[in-house]
Amino acid sequence: MLMHGFALDAEGRKMSKSFGNVVTPDEVIGQFGVDVLRLYMLSANAPWDDLKFNWDGVRTAHRSANILWNVYRFPLPYMTLDRFMPAAGEGGAWDGSFVGRHLSEMPDEDRWIISRVQSLAGQVAEAMEEYHLHRATRALIGFVLEDLSRWYIQLVRPRMWLEEDSREKLHSYETIYYVMRRLVSLLAPFAPYIAEHIYQNLRLEGDPESVHMLDLPLPDPALADPDLEEAMNVIRSFDDAVATARQAGRRKLRWPVGECVVLTESDLVANAIVRLNPIARVRANSRAVSVVRGTWERIGWRAEPVMRALGPAFGKKAPEVKRLIEQADGSALKAALEASGRAEVGGYEIAPDQVAFAESLPEGVFSAPMKDAMVYVDVTLTPDLEAEGYAREVIRRLQEMRRQLTLNVEDFICAEVMADDPRVADLVGSGWRERIMEEVRALALTITSMANGSEFSRIWALEKDWDVEGVAMRMGISQSCDE
CATH class of the missing domain: 3.30.720 (Signal recognition particle alu RNA binding heterodimer, srp9/1)
Incomplete structure (x- = not known):
């Protein structure tokens, strides 16, 4: 027999009208919804322990549900634009077989998140078998926050801008679809309304009418890769160390660095950095990431x-x-x-x-520890790195201006950028103009110095003044290129 505990207040006192500390389920549901209440109560502690009700815990569960929703919505505009339809099996029902057939040709990050789904399914099944509902819900929430939102989506985001018929883009769509289909099935017993809403938008014509008509997914050993998961954990530890070293060197992540060095005697760390080097370089925003054993000659x-x-x-x-x-x-x-x-x-x-x-350490080199290794980051700026850094800052601000104009993903713009520093204007304009145009979907882009005046060449739909790392810039954009 499984007995649940009492619901207490945050101080551990019994809820009582005489104490004035009673919180009704309707009160929580009215503010945050029934699924958030479920997620909070199931994940807060073991079912048989007393629950110390805490509004901050409810808000945390609410943020987690919002992040799940944002992850679900993230690829939809791109999928709609590209008219993506997931591969279906017999009778028009989705069976997830696409990832199995194409797994070997998928990028490492796709195979990693697919493997993580298998591990998650195993964790949930084991927890349910033991009636550890708190462990099942915590595993699901942790997967959404750490693996999906803060890691995989960040890695796959640039692929959304590839050409419509790009194989890498198709693999990203199929992978995200696979992950979300498996995730909503695992989540359905704990957050039935959210899971059902997402499922209704994902289901194919031949699929069951409700997510609650599906079996709980079990791990597929053919899609599991424990070694890859272990290697990715190393990269995530490396990622944290790089962030710490960059902070010490006061170099923002948007700004590229020339080199990151991992000093280690661990085969696991060395092999992971080598195997997943492209991911390490992207996450570190570094031109090179290398492994050194013994001593590094620059130390x-x-x-x-x-x-x-x-x-x-x-x-x-x-x-x-x-x-x-x-x-x-x-x-x-x-x-x-x-x-x-x-x-x-x-x-x-x-x-x-x-x-x-x-x-x-040499001037411009900063270090931070990671598990079984030390990471060194050279934040010294060359003109080439400086140009890329300013270009990324310009891209971020133009993207923000697109958002303020509520433009669709597929909409093109025309833009003008003026920098107060002629050297910076030349750095960005001479080597990064075309790349900026690609990133912000610009049909025309003018980059000039304010040396000859700070007036725009025309009236733009949105004009803004920005401070970009101490350099004053003026930017204007319009959806139409006509003056």
Whole structure:
């Protein structure tokens, strides 16, 4: 027999009218909906434990449901524009066989998320078997937030802009469709209304009328790739380390960097970085990502005297020895100590316990740890990297202006960009104009300096002034190219 616990308030007190702390289900449903209440109550704790009702927890469940909805809606405009129809099986019903037939030719990120669906299905089935409803719902919410929204969608987003008949684009559509079909089936017992609404828009003519008429998906071993999942976990750890190093170097992710180096002795880390190098480069926004074992030649060492050891050993001469150690070549001193266990500075013999060593990184290089490795990011800007950085900033702002004009994905624009700094205008205009036009779907784009005046060449439907990394810019866009 499975008994549920009591519903308490956030302080752990029994809900009572005399305490004035009663929260009715209708109150929560009225604000957030019945499925959000279900997700919150099922995921908050084990069914047999008392529930300390917390409005913040409900809001978190609501945000998770919104993220699921946004993930579902993300590819729809592109699929509609390309008239995408998922591959159907016998009788016009969807059977998911497309991914099985084409799995070997799909990009790594597609095969990874398909494998993650198999792992998720296994987790949910196991949790349901043990009546651990909290573990099942947490696994589903975690998959939506971490695997789908914050990782896979970010990786696949650029493929939405490929040509209609691109095989990579078709694979992304089929993969997203596969994931959503499996996900809504797994989610149906816990969020029946959301799952049904999404299913009704996804179902094919030959499919059952309701998501609740489908069997709960089970893992398909043929689509599972545990090694790929493990390798992707390494890339995600690398991604976090790069973000930390970039923050230390005050270099935003939109700005490219020349090199990232992963220093490791772990075969798992090294093999993952090599296997998934294209993903590592994209996530790091780096021209190159490489693996180094042992030592990286660009790392130096700074010698730091250990006075508690120098004092007893050298007495009154300890300050002089301290000064000599600080002035010594730290890398050479470290190498000598590692080779023979002793070293000499200014005629004094130094023991390993009398000196410590700290990394001395080149200017512009910042580091951050990840599991079983250290990541180094060179944030030094070259003119080429600087041009790309400013171009990405311009693209982001033009995209925001498209959004403010409520343009459709397929709509084209004409635009004008003026930069206060002539050098920046030349950097962006000389090498990135065509790329910017592709990204923002512009039929015409003018990039000039404000040196000869800050007035636009025409009246635009939307005109805005921007501060782009300290450079004043004016941008104007219209859907029509006619003045």
